[in-house]
Amino acid sequence: MAEPTSLLLPDTGEPGFGIYIHWPFCAAKCPYCDFNSHVRHQKIDQPRFAAAFLKEMQEMRELSGPKTVTSIFMGGGTPSLMDPQTVATILDGIARFWNVPRGIEITMEANPTSVEAERFRGYRAAGVNRVSLGVQALNDRDLKFLGRLHSVEDALKAVRLAREIFPRMSFDLIYARPNQTVSEWEEELKQAISYAVDHLSLYQLTIEEGTPFFGLHKAGKIITPDEDRAAELYEATQDLTAAQGLPAYEVSNHARPGAESRHNLTYWRYGDYAGIGPGAHGRLSHGPAKLATATERNPERWLEQVEARGHGMVEQEALNRDEQADELLLMGLRLREGVDLARWQELSGRDPDPAREQFLLEHGFIERLGNSRLRCTPKGMLVLDAVVADLAC
Template identity: 70%
Template sequence: MNVVAPHRTSDVLPFAKAPAAPGFGVYVHWPFCAAKCPYCDFNSHVRRTPIDQPRYVAAFTRELREAARRSPGELVTSIFFGGGTPSLMEPATVGGILDAVAAHWKIAPDVEVTLEANPSSVEASRFRGYRAAGVNRVSLGVQALNDADLRRLGRLHDVETALKAITLARETFPRLSFDLIYARPNQTVAEWEAELSRAIDLAADHLSLYQLTIEMGTPFFELRKAGKLIVPDGELSAELYEMTQALTASRGLPAYEISNHAVPGAESRHNLTYWRYGYYAGVGPGAHGRLKGDSGYRHAIANEPLPETWLKMVESWDSGALTDEELSLEEQADELLLMGLRLSEGIDLSRWRKLAGRDIDRASEADLATHGMIERLGPDRIRATPAGMLVLDAVVADLA
């Protein structure tokens, strides 16, 4: 495909520094999973019959063409295959979608192409196929490094399988990240510290570390409501978070976002596009996008989540969008604040002022600073402190 040759440079410079500009990303949602995890509220679906992957490639191609019509001339700096379980896709499916992206936009020479993979669906030949198709970064859903918790989380792999997947990924791709979930039921600080230390030993250049959240509509929500699932309280969760930040920083993987840690220069370029409030196309069932409208205003687009319905919509009129909303400048300012304060680099207040049409609330800022929740990084940049990150929604609400 057209993007393979340029990003071979990543083999030589795998830790190329992420650009300061947000860039333009393409998100591809593959909604199918082998099983639904009891904590998951993502748009994922289990199907017992084979998926017609060529038909889905054709639909992705049509939706990408429509997205490119609405955002011509963009330079794609990142492509992200999320899910669901994208590692259930055939390499030819991934390659076909990447070809469609390259057919409609210019591709940056150092484009980052990430694919999420579950250890249970990892095969050497499949990984080699993804690499040949153009994937240069893989994100593994490891989630835990002990078998008992993997079973509780409903994962289909064990630790041995996860370790083999990590080794194979490091041998195949220039860049690797993997996810862990912490603040799990009955987890102590000492247990998590030991597990995290082992994870850092295994890590390449990036780790995503998420506290377990109990989402409405999931089996875990019902178990907690029935008193059958006990998760760490707020005080213990804060202690776990603070230890996580300290240990990763001391080991060379500082947090650049609330839940994401990287060797400096190895941050997820695609996710930085979100957090730096850039534009991105979202294709596939349940995908979201932010594209520039004809009026210059940003549009928030959300796709139909049910795969079969999305497929028919795209085959009928080239789009699976359920909603396509023009955001006011005030709404854009709110989103910029919410996304940007997740980052350790914070936000550029001059950019926020252009959207909001006013300055940040100085009284609220002073109060939050007095309580150690935010800090200035210069005359026009502000960020949340580690303490502020723990209550970020409240910080954003006070500043907005």
């Protein structure tokens, strides 16, 4: 799977077909995280897990049929805890079950600790050509608050190394942290952009039920910005990134033109993707329906199920056309390019409700792009869930 060229295939604008691999293990659980991630103090049997990934791939291949892969994404958890050989085994397996052209985007999420950064060359040799670094903050005080194991110095070393090794690199930052001012965030964001990144994922801190932060927030020990301050931070984010040449192409994602995440575009354009590994979700076209798949979340139970019956799926639901239309709208309105109206009309069997659409247009929440696309305005992005709910009715 090693990729000999630094050039990735261009975005065609099509939804595409992606492969998502979920590596569920982390060195530590961050207090804000509600993802399916698990800490294990004993050594992980990576060859055994890799064999199970390949076995579940075979089942997913039966469901998807023959397809050409347009992107691969290894998320988690912390995929950069995998040995490079494990990554190579997984990527070679994907190429056995589906057609994988040279030059497609192959992303790995990584934490910027020095130990993991040393593995970068091995991942590149295995075929990874894009890395997404979980930096999260550029000051050590807030990194400690967020439960991160790395320092700013570790993060910047990893960023520099990733820039040298991978054709494309992104990193994540979390804002709307306690006591964070707009000016402080703008300075941090300028610093991030100065590291010659071509893609940034910028997320507002959310307090998710079931996380340690949830209890602390409920007890008043963590105070996040109110709605007005959060909106100010969001608007400052949009303005600054646009001025610096990384405009938002999705609610939380910013890129230089041509550097948008191909894999995430597959989600937001409502393409197909196979979700493989513990707790992975997928969407696979199956005749007129689309299958929504989900696998067992517990890594050890998933492993046992795959070894016993070939897959760890616990859900396989056939979505009807109305459900698909709702999902298309929910995902597509996150994008700056908006929703393909003809595709939505074909799935839903109707036009948008004229009165609801007119209301949203008049109040500046949505806009038409010719007769073919509908998108949220910057004002609409601030109340995206409400806009989607109005249009889906």
